[in-house]
Amino acid sequence: MDWLTDEQRALRDMAAIFAQKEIEPIANQIDLDEHTPDSLVAKAAELGLYGLYTSPEYGGSGADLVSVCLVSEELAKASPSFAGMLTVQMVLCPKAVEILGTEEQKQRILPKNSSGERLMAYSQSEPGGAANIATHLTKILPDGNGYRIDGSKLYCTQGTAGTYLVMGKSRDRNGNEGYGCAIVEREDEGFRVEPYETKLGWRGTNTGPISFNSVFLIEDDILGNLLTGGFSHRAANHANLFAHVATSVGCAQGLFDKTIDYVKQRRLYNKDMAELQPIGYWLAEAHAKITACRDLLYTAVREFEAGTMAPEKPNICKAFIGETAFDVCVKLLQMWGGSGIMNSTGVNRYMRDARAKCVAEGATEMHYAIIANQLLHGQPTLVPKNIVKSAT
Numbered sequence: 001m002d003w004l005t006d007e008q009r010a011l012r013d014m015a016a017i018f019a020q021k022e023i024e025p026i027a028n029q030i031d032l033d034e035h036t037p038d039s040l041v042a043k044a045a046e047l048g049l050y051g052l053y054t055s056p057e058y059g060g061s062g063a064d065l066v067s068v069c070l071v072s073e074e075l076a077k078a079s080p081s082f083a084g085m086l087t088v089q090m091v092l093c094p095k096a097v098e099i100l101g102t103e104e105q106k107q108r109i110l111p112k113n114s115s116g117e118r119l120m121a122y123s124q125s126e127p128g129g130a131a132n133i134a135t136h137l138t139k140i141l142p143d144g145n146g147y148r149i150d151g152s153k154l155y156c157t158q159g160t161a162g163t164y165l166v167m168g169k170s171r172d173r174n175g176n177e178g179y180g181c182a183i184v185e186r187e188d189e190g191f192r193v194e195p196y197e198t199k200l201g202w203r204g205t206n207t208g209p210i211s212f213n214s215v216f217l218i219e220d221d222i223l224g225n226l227l228t229g230g231f232s233h234r235a236a237n238h239a240n241l242f243a244h245v246a247t248s249v250g251c252a253q254g255l256f257d258k259t260i261d262y263v264k265q266r267r268l269y270n271k272d273m274a275e276l277q278p279i280g281y282w283l284a285e286a287h288a289k290i291t292a293c294r295d296l297l298y299t300a301v302r303e304f305e306a307g308t309m310a311p312e313k314p315n316i317c318k319a320f321i322g323e324t325a326f327d328v329c330v331k332l333l334q335m336w337g338g339s340g341i342m343n344s345t346g347v348n349r350y351m352r353d354a355r356a357k358c359v360a361e362g363a364t365e366m367h368y369a370i371i372a373n374q375l376l377h378g379q380p381t382l383v384p385k386n387i388v389k390s391a392t
């Protein structure tokens with residue numbers, strides 16, 4: 001990528017060193033323990049990773065999205081799970097606040113997220129379908145001079161989060177209904193973090209249910225417009241999708257790098273494994289696919305930043321690159337034979353993380369449905385026009 005600026009290159013190299021020094025030695029343990037150590041979060045914070053995409057006036061470094069994707073890709077080479085969690089806290093949550101928040105909210109929330117003192121989580125998914133918001137039961141309703149939020153959410157990637165952005169059906173004092181976004185703090189009375197389940201991939205993320213039992217919110221706890229805040233931070237969603245896709249590229253590249261080292265030193269039937277007929281082909285095929293995915297991603301990111309992007313591009317990247325990265329990981333893992341199936345070698349987690357990435361941030365088919373909507377109806381969204389019939 002000859003076109004990278006010196007600054008972008010420097011950030012990428014810094015992330016690569018951090019990944020090799022601080023993440024790689026514990027990446028397999030994160031997967032086995034289903035836990036990301038606080039010490040790693042603290043080191044990432046010290047490096048400024050949580051504030052990378054946040055403006056300097058809110059404690060961040062205001063890096064561009066290309067840099068954010070380069071960093072995400074490098075970290076994912078060591079731990080796709082850690083890198084996936086980071087995108088939520090580095091891009092999705094803070095950018096949503098930066099786009100929709102009042103000055104007071106930005107000053108209250110963003111510097112603490114940037115410094116790692118109080119990280120954020122994003123919670124939309126519910127049992128009726130993560131994207132199918134018409135079925136969502138969480139409600140943000142007026143109460144006295146504030147609001148109350150009731151309901152529960154699934155699959156919230158939290159890590160050690162303190163501040164939660166929670167989407168829910170909302171109603172204003174005039175009876176108008178919509179889909180809003182509440183800012184809920186972990187200590188708020190009535191808020192509970194439920195035990196999280198063990199899972200296939202992304203095992204270091206503390207992804208699990210949360211619930212709200214009449215949690216009181218003041219006016220300042222509503223992010224953006226009460227009736228539209230739940231879906232009006234599309235730019236944050238798109239930027240987050242690109243960073244997330246960068247972790248899919250990094251995931252495939254990380255396993256590729258380990259696999260080529262393995263193949264070069266492995267002897268089979270008194271020969272170098274690399275000389276076996278399908279091996280070179282498989283490696284070349286994987287390299288071609290990863291390279292094509294990376295080119296697609298960074299072309300789209302640059303179009304996004306230039307304002308020239310086709311509306312369905314983030315969805316194309318998410319669906320196509322996510323599935324391609326998974327396919328590549330399946331083939332690469334096969335080259336490890338039995339040692340790839342054993343957890344001790346620390347390579348099968350790449351395939352499992354790649355699969356999780358095809359569901360997290362929207363399942364592949366949902367993204368293809370959005371692309372189809374754009375092609376057929378000129379509307380790159382799943383959100384029906386008349387979104388919420390009743391909030392009660």
Ligand SMILES: Cc1cc2nc3c(=O)[nH]c(=O)nc-3n(C[C@H](O)[C@H](O)[C@H](O)COP(=O)(O)OP(=O)(O)OC[C@H]3O[C@@H](n4cnc5c(N)ncnc54)[C@H](O)[C@@H]3O)c2cc1C
Pocket residue numbers: 088122123124125126127128129130131132154155156157158201202207356359360361362363364365366369382
């Ligand atoms: C590791 C992990 C972390 C996550 N973190 C978060 C988080 O932090 N916050 C959060 O809110 N959510 C989070 N999620 C939830 C995630 O966004 C949803 O799981 C995902 O969007 C799929 O939604 P669902 O599970 O409700 O599946 P469903 O909506 O029930 O879909 C089931 C299947 O149906 C198909 N399908 C779905 N929609 C369509 C469509 N429109 N057209 C055609 N086929 C379709 C797909 O094959 C899909 O896999 C996380 C999920 C995982 C696995």
